[in-house]
Amino acid sequence: MWRLLHVIAIGALVGSAVYVYSVKYQTIYASEQIVKTRHLIAKERDAISVLRAEYAFLTRPDRLQALADKQLEMQPLSLHQIVKAADLPLPVPKIDSIARKIEALGFLGPTATPSPGVTGATPSTR
Amino acid sequence: MTEKSMTSSPAVKGAAAKNINFSWNKLRTLAHDLVRARLDKSGGRIRLLMLGLFVAYAGIAAKLALLGLSHDPPLTLKVAADQAVSGARPDLLDRNGEILATDVKTMSVFAEPRRIIDKDEAVELITAVLPDVDAKELRDRLGSKKGFVWVKRQVTAKEQQEIFHLGLPGVGFLPENKRVYPNGPLGAHVIGFVDKDNVGIAGMEKYLDNQSLTDPHVAGFSVDPANLKPVRLSLDLKVTHALRDELVSGMARFRAKAAAGAIIDVNTGEIVALESLPDFDPNDPPDMTKDPTRINRVNVGVYEMGSTFKALSIAMALDSGKVNLASRVDARDSLRYGRFTIHDFHATHRVLTVPEVFTHSSNIGAARMALMVGVEGHQAFLRKMGQLDRLRTELPESAEPLVPKHWSELNTVTIAFGQGLNVAPIQALMAVAALVNGGNLMTPTFLKRSEEQALAASRRVVSAQTSESMRYLMRANATHGSADKANIPGYYVGGKTGTADKIVHGHYSSDRVLTTFMAIVPADKPKYLFMVLYDDPQSLPEDGGYHTAAYNAGRVTGRLIERVEPLVGVAPAQEFPTQPFPLLARLGFGFDADKVSKE
Numbered sequence: 001m002w003r004l005l006h007v008i009a010i011g012a013l014v015g016s017a018v019y020v021y022s023v024k025y026q027t028i029y030a031s032e033q034i035v036k037t038r039h040l041i042a043k044e045r046d047a048i049s050v051l052r053a054e055y056a057f058l059t060r061p062d063r064l065q066a067l068a069d070k071q072l073e074m075q076p077l078s079l080h081q082i083v084k085a086a087d088l089p090l091p092v093p094k095i096d097s098i099a100r101k102i103e104a105l106g107f108l109g110p111t112a113t114p115s116p117g118v119t120g121a122t123p124s125t126r
Numbered sequence: 127m128t129e130k131s132m133t134s135s136p137a138v139k140g141a142a143a144k145n146i147n148f149s150w151n152k153l154r155t156l157a158h159d160l161v162r163a164r165l166d167k168s169g170g171r172i173r174l175l176m177l178g179l180f181v182a183y184a185g186i187a188a189k190l191a192l193l194g195l196s197h198d199p200p201l202t203l204k205v206a207a208d209q210a211v212s213g214a215r216p217d218l219l220d221r222n223g224e225i226l227a228t229d230v231k232t233m234s235v236f237a238e239p240r241r242i243i244d245k246d247e248a249v250e251l252i253t254a255v256l257p258d259v260d261a262k263e264l265r266d267r268l269g270s271k272k273g274f275v276w277v278k279r280q281v282t283a284k285e286q287q288e289i290f291h292l293g294l295p296g297v298g299f300l301p302e303n304k305r306v307y308p309n310g311p312l313g314a315h316v317i318g319f320v321d322k323d324n325v326g327i328a329g330m331e332k333y334l335d336n337q338s339l340t341d342p343h344v345a346g347f348s349v350d351p352a353n354l355k356p357v358r359l360s361l362d363l364k365v366t367h368a369l370r371d372e373l374v375s376g377m378a379r380f381r382a383k384a385a386a387g388a389i390i391d392v393n394t395g396e397i398v399a400l401e402s403l404p405d406f407d408p409n410d411p412p413d414m415t416k417d418p419t420r421i422n423r424v425n426v427g428v429y430e431m432g433s434t435f436k437a438l439s440i441a442m443a444l445d446s447g448k449v450n451l452a453s454r455v456d457a458r459d460s461l462r463y464g465r466f467t468i469h470d471f472h473a474t475h476r477v478l479t480v481p482e483v484f485t486h487s488s489n490i491g492a493a494r495m496a497l498m499v500g501v502e503g504h505q506a507f508l509r510k511m512g513q514l515d516r517l518r519t520e521l522p523e524s525a526e527p528l529v530p531k532h533w534s535e536l537n538t539v540t541i542a543f544g545q546g547l548n549v550a551p552i553q554a555l556m557a558v559a560a561l562v563n564g565g566n567l568m569t570p571t572f573l574k575r576s577e578e579q580a581l582a583a584s585r586r587v588v589s590a591q592t593s594e595s596m597r598y599l600m601r602a603n604a605t606h607g608s609a610d611k612a613n614i615p616g617y618y619v620g621g622k623t624g625t626a627d628k629i630v631h632g633h634y635s636s637d638r639v640l641t642t643f644m645a646i647v648p649a650d651k652p653k654y655l656f657m658v659l660y661d662d663p664q665s666l667p668e669d670g671g672y673h674t675a676a677y678n679a680g681r682v683t684g685r686l687i688e689r690v691e692p693l694v695g696v697a698p699a700q701e702f703p704t705q706p707f708p709l710l711a712r713l714g715f716g717f718d719a720d721k722v723s724k725e
Contacts, residue, residue: 056308061367
């Protein structure tokens with residue numbers, strides 16, 4: 001009886017010790033991870049600031065202007081390029097110019113197509 | 127032994143009684159001896175002990191006194207490094223959030239001279255890797271008794287690798303903040319620059335330090351860069367670039383000695399762009415004391431502003447109520463004053479209306495109007511407009527205006543058309559902004575601020591009606607007067623030229639001039655006031671040999687308006703406001719600005 005109790009007590013003691021130590025080491029590990037992550041964040045921050053500085057350097061206006069002058073054929077907007085909507089000419093009535101041309105050529109009149117019955121130089125396929 | 131005899135022979139009590147008594151006495155003497163005699167006998171030892179303790183404490187006291195007196199307390203490496211490393215600074219952004227100045231991390235090489243074994247060898251090896259380090263100077267530094275010295279600040283990654291591979295004991299690396307200005311000379315006079323330790327030396331950088339936002343060494347702890355909030359300036363990077371670009375090309379074209387320009391938001395007093403040429407690259411700052419040509423001419427230069435000052439004289443006369451826009455001023459003859467005669471540059475020899483005085487830039491007219499107000503009124507008005515006192519902005523650089531010591535009527539006459547009073551261009555800018563924005567004088571700022579904040583900090587200097595009259599006059603001057611070169615189609619521009627003869631060997635020289643141009647856009651409800659200044663511009667043959675403001679500063683301002691207005695989101699318009707000057711129209715000055723007679 002007593003022996004069993006002793007065994008249980010010792011078991012509990014060892015178990016709790018193992019548990020405490022595992023928690024302790026997990027905590028140490030976690031705090032190490034936090035420190036590592038902090039360092040990583042700081043490093044990334046520094047990298048971001050370097051990249052931002054680099055981006056600002058590459059997009060500085062005088063460089064962009066030189067590139068635009070060389071590569072793009074653009075001009076500043078000038079007043080004569082701006083027109084009010086009211087100043088636009090009204091659309092002219094639609095004219096079917098093709099139909100008119102066909103009419104002018106006289107294609108709309110009766111055609112003098114020979115009837116199928118008349119034999120021509122080429123024999124009928126049928 | 128006595129005790130033993132006492133206990134071991136109880137049977138012989140009587141015989142031993144005497145014996146016991148004797149031994150008891152002996153015991154007492156012995157005990158007495160034991161207690162007393164030690165103290166008596168060992169006086170010498172105690173003194174020795176006292177002496178020893180005294181010497182020890184004296185030694186400690188002496189060391190304390192020595193430590194207190196010495197000027198160079200020995201530093202631990204950590205403390206020394208913390209004091210030496212450049213602190214973090216907040217980023218400077220433009221009004222749209224573009225980066226003007228930022229920190230990047232770089233490595234710096236340091237040495238602990240006490241831990242270096244062979245100093246000569248170390249110097250030899252280091253200078254082999256870093257050729258730009260002076261060997262002799264480095265040897266001196268390593269020979270010093272300090273615990274911490276810099277070898278080279280801000281080395282490249284490759285140099286760091288090479289130093290590392292030397293494997294020298296007592297040589298190490300520390301990360302430092304290096305200030306970079308990605309836009310080079312753009313806005314350099316406003317931004318300023320820092321020294322090797324990241325301490326602000328000029329411009330807004332110095333302003334930040336004066337605000338003690340950044341000094342990391344003051345409290346002995348360094349600032350966490352993550353906690354630093356970026357500071358927004360009022361500058362617009364793109365507009366600043368446009369301004370600089372136009373100023374540079376104009377300076378080359380007119381072979382001017384120097385140029386300067388600024389654009390101010392008249393409703394908030396924010397300086398949107400400011401440039402002064404020749405300028406510098408803040409990444410590689412010059413020694414300003416050795417090269418005074420690179421000063422900020424807008425804030426630090428003082429100039430006779432010439433005809434631009436006529437705007438102030440006319441506004442003063444209008445605001446005093448002594449004249450109105452329909453008044454006439456006699457400009458038939460030159461104005462004689464003592465042994466001086468005031469001429470007009472574009473002489474008309476007739477009676478001029480007030481708008482004509484402005485558009486013809488009549489010296490005689492402006493002088494007569496100032497005389498109507500009188501010397502005291504003139505002084506009071508200029509003081510109210512901030513022209514007689516040093517104007518302080520956020521920038522540490524400022525200049526005291528040169529005011530005549532004895533202000534006679536002659537001074538009033540000449541100052542009325544811009545001679546005899548030297549002011550910083552930013553002062554004139556502030557005054558003209560107040561004249562056109564409805565009459566509220568606000569100190570120009572280089573930090574972002576809202577219209578409400580600006581209005582709260584402003585004070586009324588002229589009436590709304592006077593302000594509208596000034597806008598009307600400037601518009602008339604753009605359509606029919608000397609400012610026509612800046613009258614860009616599509617924008618409702620108003621402007622005023624100013625050409626001041628420079629003083630050469632004590633005399634006004636008509637060959638050497640300082641030209642200024644001020645323009646407002648749009649003239650009916652101004653948002654921006656443009657100022658361009660050229661020092662000693664040369665005439666071009668195609669301009670008929672003129673080097674007056676209209677041909678150089680005026681033209682550049684025109685190009686600037688054409689370029690900047692679309693940048694700030696204003697497209698050219700086909701139609702102008704139908705009722706640009708309602709107050710004047712109600713007063714019966716039914717004329718339109720575009721119909722002032724040209725002659």
